[in-house]
Amino acid sequence: MGVEGIGARVVRKEDKRFITGKGRYVDDIKLLGMTHAHFIRSPHAHARVKGIDSSAALKMPGVVAVLTGQQLVDDKVGNLICGWAITSKDGSPMKMGAWPAMAPETVRFVGQAVAVVIADSKNLARDAAEAVVVDYEELPAVADMHAAIKAGAPQLHPEAPGNQVYDWVIGDEGAVSAAFSKAANVVKLDVTNNRLAPNAMEPRAAIADYDAAEEHFTLYTTSQNPHVARLVLSAFYNIAPEHKLRVIAPDVGGGFGSKIFIYPEEMVALWASKKVGRPVKWTGDRTEAFLTDAHGRDHVTHAEMAFDASNKIIGLKVKTYANFGAYMSLFSSSVPTYLYATLLSGQYNIPAIHAEVIGVYTNTTPVDAYRGAGRPEASYLIERLMETAARQLKVDPAQLRRTNFITQFPHQTPVIMAYDTGDFNASLDAAMKAIDYAGFAARKAQAKSQGKLRGIGVSCYIEACGIAPSKAVGSLGAGVGLWESAEVRVNPVGTIEILTGSHSHGQGHETTFCQLVADRLGVPISQVSIVHGDTDKVQFGMGTYGSRSAAVGLTAILKAMEKVESKARKIAAHALEASEADIVIENGEFKVTGTDKAIAFPMVALAAYTAHNLPDGMEPGLKESAFYDPTNFTFPAGTYICELEVDAGTGKTSFVNFVAADDFGRLINPMIVEGQVHGGLVQGIGQALLEHAIYDANGQPVTASFMDYAMPRADDVPSFNLSHTTTLCPGNPLGIKGCGEAGAIGASAAVINAITDAIGKNNLEMPATPDRVWRTINAA
Amino acid sequence: MYQTTYHRASSVDEAASLFGKSSEAKFLAGGQTLLPVMKQRLAGPSDVIDLGKIKDMIGVEASGDTLTIKAATPHYDVATSDTAKKAIPALAYLASLIGDPAVRYRGTIGGSIANNDPAADYPAALLALDATVKTNKRSIAAGDFFKGLFTTALEDGEIITAVSFPVPAKAGYAKMRHPASRFALTAVFVAQTKSGEIRVAATGASQSGVMRVGAIEAALKANWSPSALDSISIPASGLLADIHGTAEYRANLVKVMAQRAVAAAG
Numbered sequence A: 001m002g003v004e005g006i007g008a009r010v011v012r013k014e015d016k017r018f019i020t021g022k023g024r025y026v027d028d029i030k031l032l033g034m035t036h037a038h039f040i041r042s043p044h045a046h047a048r049v050k051g052i053d054s055s056a057a058l059k060m061p062g063v064v065a066v067l068t069g070q071q072l073v074d075d076k077v078g079n080l081i082c083g084w085a086i087t088s089k090d091g092s093p094m095k096m097g098a099w100p101a102m103a104p105e106t107v108r109f110v111g112q113a114v115a116v117v118i119a120d121s122k123n124l125a126r127d128a129a130e131a132v133v134v135d136y137e138e139l140p141a142v143a144d145m146h147a148a149i150k151a152g153a154p155q156l157h158p159e160a161p162g163n164q165v166y167d168w169v170i171g172d173e174g175a176v177s178a179a180f181s182k183a184a185n186v187v188k189l190d191v192t193n194n195r196l197a198p199n200a201m202e203p204r205a206a207i208a209d210y211d212a213a214e215e216h217f218t219l220y221t222t223s224q225n226p227h228v229a230r231l232v233l234s235a236f237y238n239i240a241p242e243h244k245l246r247v248i249a250p251d252v253g254g255g256f257g258s259k260i261f262i263y264p265e266e267m268v269a270l271w272a273s274k275k276v277g278r279p280v281k282w283t284g285d286r287t288e289a290f291l292t293d294a295h296g297r298d299h300v301t302h303a304e305m306a307f308d309a310s311n312k313i314i315g316l317k318v319k320t321y322a323n324f325g326a327y328m329s330l331f332s333s334s335v336p337t338y339l340y341a342t343l344l345s346g347q348y349n350i351p352a353i354h355a356e357v358i359g360v361y362t363n364t365t366p367v368d369a370y371r372g373a374g375r376p377e378a379s380y381l382i383e384r385l386m387e388t389a390a391r392q393l394k395v396d397p398a399q400l401r402r403t404n405f406i407t408q409f410p411h412q413t414p415v416i417m418a419y420d421t422g423d424f425n426a427s428l429d430a431a432m433k434a435i436d437y438a439g440f441a442a443r444k445a446q447a448k449s450q451g452k453l454r455g456i457g458v459s460c461y462i463e464a465c466g467i468a469p470s471k472a473v474g475s476l477g478a479g480v481g482l483w484e485s486a487e488v489r490v491n492p493v494g495t496i497e498i499l500t501g502s503h504s505h506g507q508g509h510e511t512t513f514c515q516l517v518a519d520r521l522g523v524p525i526s527q528v529s530i531v532h533g534d535t536d537k538v539q540f541g542m543g544t545y546g547s548r549s550a551a552v553g554l555t556a557i558l559k560a561m562e563k564v565e566s567k568a569r570k571i572a573a574h575a576l577e578a579s580e581a582d583i584v585i586e587n588g589e590f591k592v593t594g595t596d597k598a599i600a601f602p603m604v605a606l607a608a609y610t611a612h613n614l615p616d617g618m619e620p621g622l623k624e625s626a627f628y629d630p631t632n633f634t635f636p637a638g639t640y641i642c643e644l645e646v647d648a649g650t651g652k653t654s655f656v657n658f659v660a661a662d663d664f665g666r667l668i669n670p671m672i673v674e675g676q677v678h679g680g681l682v683q684g685i686g687q688a689l690l691e692h693a694i695y696d697a698n699g700q701p702v703t704a705s706f707m708d709y710a711m712p713r714a715d716d717v718p719s720f721n722l723s724h725t726t727t728l729c730p731g732n733p734l735g736i737k738g739c740g741e742a743g744a745i746g747a748s749a750a751v752i753n754a755i756t757d758a759i760g761k762n763n764l765e766m767p768a769t770p771d772r773v774w775r776t777i778n779a780a
Numbered sequence B: 001m002y003q004t005t006y007h008r009a010s011s012v013d014e015a016a017s018l019f020g021k022s023s024e025a026k027f028l029a030g031g032q033t034l035l036p037v038m039k040q041r042l043a044g045p046s047d048v049i050d051l052g053k054i055k056d057m058i059g060v061e062a063s064g065d066t067l068t069i070k071a072a073t074p075h076y077d078v079a080t081s082d083t084a085k086k087a088i089p090a091l092a093y094l095a096s097l098i099g100d101p102a103v104r105y106r107g108t109i110g111g112s113i114a115n116n117d118p119a120a121d122y123p124a125a126l127l128a129l130d131a132t133v134k135t136n137k138r139s140i141a142a143g144d145f146f147k148g149l150f151t152t153a154l155e156d157g158e159i160i161t162a163v164s165f166p167v168p169a170k171a172g173y174a175k176m177r178h179p180a181s182r183f184a185l186t187a188v189f190v191a192q193t194k195s196g197e198i199r200v201a202a203t204g205a206s207q208s209g210v211m212r213v214g215a216i217e218a219a220l221k222a223n224w225s226p227s228a229l230d231s232i233s234i235p236a237s238g239l240l241a242d243i244h245g246t247a248e249y250r251a252n253l254v255k256v257m258a259q260r261a262v263a264a265a266g
């Protein structure tokens, strides 16, 4: 491995610029003649736009233009798309309402843009926006999912009667009924998976620059997948063909899924820059982030699990209502279906599963993938069910899980996924040992003697990552393939540039991806640079989400590296007058095995480019590319156990210990992996204890600032105790499973299981705020 | 933010006269309330007069039985002041619980009480300790100063210069933090004056701002101990209710925080 190779705790290369304030984010970029956009957004959750009077605004200083939704229609700019087609159980396609980038006729959530002011400065644009008069006719709104599907509810889209997007099913209903009819015990649970606002540290931003001479656009944007952005912007919105549109995602300050999607603002900025003939910049503020960044989660579920007399699970049925908000965002349709219901088997052998998912429109911000995307909802449901079952069946919760673990691999679940490998007992054992599970009863008694309510909660999660095999997702309705690309460019002096279709917005690719090269060639990582985030520099790629960058993106780099090495070996063999089969690569040198003959890698590179002495017929140069399409998902899994105390007087939770035992397959950089787990756990704990995006009955957001929306802070979370158990992923050569989302997927259930254990009552919704816990303790 | 003109006053008199000369002026201290409101364009003062650099308005002093905190003293200075910690440790402790470090380095006692947020910390201390608010015009007893939500006895252009606190025999503060804002979801300050009077004030609880809690004062007068409050029940009517706490929950917190404040006071 070497000091900088795979498995080394290498300090992040990118941190120097980040911690010295030298990162380059979209808002840091200033172009000559740049104008500033300010969007005029609906204060109503549902209203008809009867007219927009911008005459006064247009006379104000510095105002360049006021553009409206009607002008978008006139210019034939396309509506936003949803890229995953889902089919309802009756065979009908999902019902999508049109989503124009600015509403010409009807607004359907608070914050939806109706017009944009373009001015010489941000402040002038805001001043002028206050002078634009929008005449709204308010319509009845509905924010609650159950209210939305009732007869007589306000209707959002004519295309979707009853506000229903789809009614989708998976699994074998007959097999499930048969299982339930012979069950010894049935456990039932209703759970709500609370809506979250992602809140990346950097708000979304875009700068669009139209070059009239070349009829070419450049878009700087906060994107997790600039190529996908370019594809969608050109293929569907009629703004520019792909070769006339360059998308650059420079440093991006966090995404968590919310920056996967193509939003109205970047489309409007592009279109407006051509209209006004000057670059247009938009930087969202925190309020706009709360109102318009796609939210996450928001499920309401009823589930029943059937057990036989030996406490083995024999069947599971699930009915979930998923709130999509007012419009179908880019990947939204896949989240509560193929990313959720396909993981309902958890870590358990469940012979029969049936799930029904009903997608619902409401007058709220659109909901889409957010760290974990569907998998946290599945894991939370299953792990709450297992804990509930253990309480009902009066067995130890860890033991009940063990009784039902899948132990033979590969394992085909009844809900599409085929788990390739894992050792669920190993991670459960590691976590139980780390928290001294056996000693818990004594600690609980001790706490009780001091008037404290102590609880312990287990969560054994599994997720499907490394998304995804293109053919498989294509057959399930995906509009794109989910492979990744890489190009390895060796320079004549032997330094290396890796061009990757993955995008780093906090993940540390500039370090981990170099570690692979260091590992293989023995060159220092300072000799390697990672190029990403610019469609003009990098070949087409799919971007970063779904814990795919190492499992898929790095594997693509490996494939390209293998080609480079193969050619370099030939060059070295030729130069050393040896047989290619005898060349080994060690510490940056190509050696003839068993001799002291060697040639340093930079000399091989130079030879490739001078081309003075290459093997006959060989092309000059040393540059290779690869596209890698995974053969399966990867299946990171693990056990989280949380021990905490509840203050009965206030309902406040304090952590005593939190242990995580994860199986991520091979780790490239354990320090970065730990950082990913820490962040994920904090998000999972945030969901369990603090975060909730709330609307009132009329669709007005109640939590549109940090004064009301509780983000976890450092002192809200414990110091985590992490460990790893490893089964290598057989699906990719490096054995990587991915680690980006695990924490957010597994943590919430551990916390709620522990609180409900502490207070001795099983029914408690997230977020378990002190008020809610106190009321649950004191409920009759 | 709307256009505004910034002035840095070097004395209280200069600040008062600048205020008189501008059409719609606002005093600025730590800016932790005023600036966010201006950035959201919910306030657009023509002039902003900065009090934060007036030397006479900064400092913590004790003399005899009185602790004086000058109005532009940041929360951090109070929290870490040896003088404050010695005279009224509960007050220094209260200051250490306000917001987060950034807010404590900037925000001031004068700004806090002038703003009179119904969930702010200082108002509870002023009321329970029977403090006096000193302005450039007069002295106002805490009981007369706070007039309900975001309302005080201050007249237009009047400047708070200091707050003086009689040093109590015992005092304690207990706060349940609002999970998002970190203001008081409910917090209670209890004090026993040197003459034996019991004063208890709760913040974050009532719909009409900081309040004395008579039932708790009476119970503690009879028996200064947390258990004296065991059988007390605070009515939920008139209490705040929002997504972070129902009125019933806040009623419970008034009692529980009072018990913990008494325990802390010793």
Ligand SMILES: Cc1cc2nc3c(=O)[nH]c(=O)nc-3n(C[C@H](O)[C@H](O)[C@H](O)COP(=O)(O)OP(=O)(O)OC[C@H]3O[C@@H](n4cnc5c(N)ncnc54)[C@H](O)[C@@H]3O)c2cc1C
Residues within 6 Å of the ligand: B026, B027, B028, B029, B030, B031, B032, B033, B034, B035, B051, B071, B072, B097, B098, B099, B100, B103, B106, B107, B108, B109, B110, B111, B112, B114, B115, B117, B119, B120, B121, B122, B158, B159, B160, B161, B181, B182, B183, B184
């Ligand atoms: C994130 C956050 C968390 C917070 N958490 C808490 C908390 O937990 N507890 C808490 O109590 N507070 C909290 N605050 C508020 C904080 O304490 C502020 O310091 C306080 O509200 C205002 O003080 P300031 O000095 O910043 O005043 P400014 O914002 O400068 O002014 C506020 C108002 O007071 C007026 N004013 C200021 N000084 C004087 C004076 N000397 N005479 C007359 N009028 C004056 C101003 O004109 C203005 O109207 C929080 C604030 C933030 C931003």
